[in-house]
Amino acid sequence: MRTLNVALGDRAYPIHIGRGLLDRADLVLPHLKTRRVAIVTNDVVGPLYLHRLCSALEAAGVQVSAVSLPDGEAHKDWATLNRIFDVLLAERCERSTTLIALGGGVVGDMGGFAAACYQRGMPFIQIPTTLLAQVDSSVGGKTAINHPLGKNMIGAFYQPRLVLADIETLNTLPGRELSAGLAEVIKYGLIRDAEFLGWLEGNLERLVAREPDALAHAIERSCRNKAEVVAADETERGERALLNLGHTFGHAIETGLGYGEWLHGEAVAAGTMMAVELSRRLGWLSEVDVARVAALFERAGLPVYGPKLGVERYLDLMAHDKKVEAGRLRLILLRSLGQGVIHADASPAEISKAIEARCR
């Protein structure tokens, strides 16, 4: 098992990465306030892993309630969030009960938001079961639900007390979902870790083949990058915005097509290509750099062009981005491969050309 720390003072928490961790109640117990938990999962993950987690906790004397949500991004909404509150109340969960999110990023984002709101805040633990959730969404405390007009528009910053990433859960993950997770892995290389980017270029097929050592390395390195950024800028006043590379375009794709049509990671990959193209047009990247990034995404089984929504529609959707300040779009671009930058000066005409060049 490898352990990292998210250094947030008296709210610091560990990220444990390893095999068989679902059975390790001993890792969970020190982070509970009382011996009472409510597990939030979904209709796909529950049948696979809920029993193991429940058995381990119950054997350690913990009283467990569980709620299973319908699967998918289309259910990351108010109605589904409310189902969590219905169960927490019906089961008489207390403010000291710990909510455990067992699943991918959708379950984690919704479980975390429910934990932030229920009785004004209950303890929260993340047990991520997708690659995307293990490398990104379970760390850092962004929680949210979607709105028909924009992704993650209603939410809160609310940190977990523990992240438990059991790599063995990735064995049952569909290939398309593994690829989606790789988009966020590649992101860390592009925005702040050129050495890791080089490693990814040399090892991508090992990740696609789910070689345990390669996966463990990629998850640890990704979490290390994310933990450093979050510790330095928890609520996205500055540097944390770099984690949004490709997301302003990508969220427009997800919202524009309807949630769940494209996976988040797929939209981020196509959106990153738009950001990369704009960076080239600004003179920061070369044609060779663009080809290098596209090749990496393609080897990961990810799209490198977005859908043809129409440039006006893209711009309209992008205007809802949370990084918009005083009506001005702030985009994450690349000064070089491995160095992200927040850029507020791109003109709508320049942005439009980059979108058009990367739609098909």
Ligand SMILES: NC(=O)c1ccc[n+]([C@@H]2O[C@H](COP(=O)([O-])OP(=O)(O)OC[C@H]3O[C@@H](n4cnc5c(N)ncnc54)[C@H](O)[C@@H]3O)[C@@H](O)[C@H]2O)c1
């Ligand atoms: N909070 C953050 O910082 C952050 C970061 C990145 C993404 N996100 C959010 O995360 C969401 C995407 O997360 P995701 O990619 O994990 O999608 P997801 O949660 O929808 O999970 C993907 C699919 O895999 C299934 N699944 C999960 N674990 C499995 C397993 N071990 N075996 C088999 N099937 C399994 C799920 O039921 C689902 O069908 C998006 O809503 C995105 O906005 C949040």
Ligand SMILES: O=C(O)C(=O)C[C@@H](O)[C@H](O)[C@H](O)COP(=O)(O)O
């Ligand atoms: O943790 C962050 O900060 C991120 O931006 C990580 C992203 O991968 C993630 O998709 C996040 O939910 C997007 O945040 P948002 O603020 O644009 O909704």
Ligand SMILES: [Zn+2]
């Ligand atoms: Zn993301």
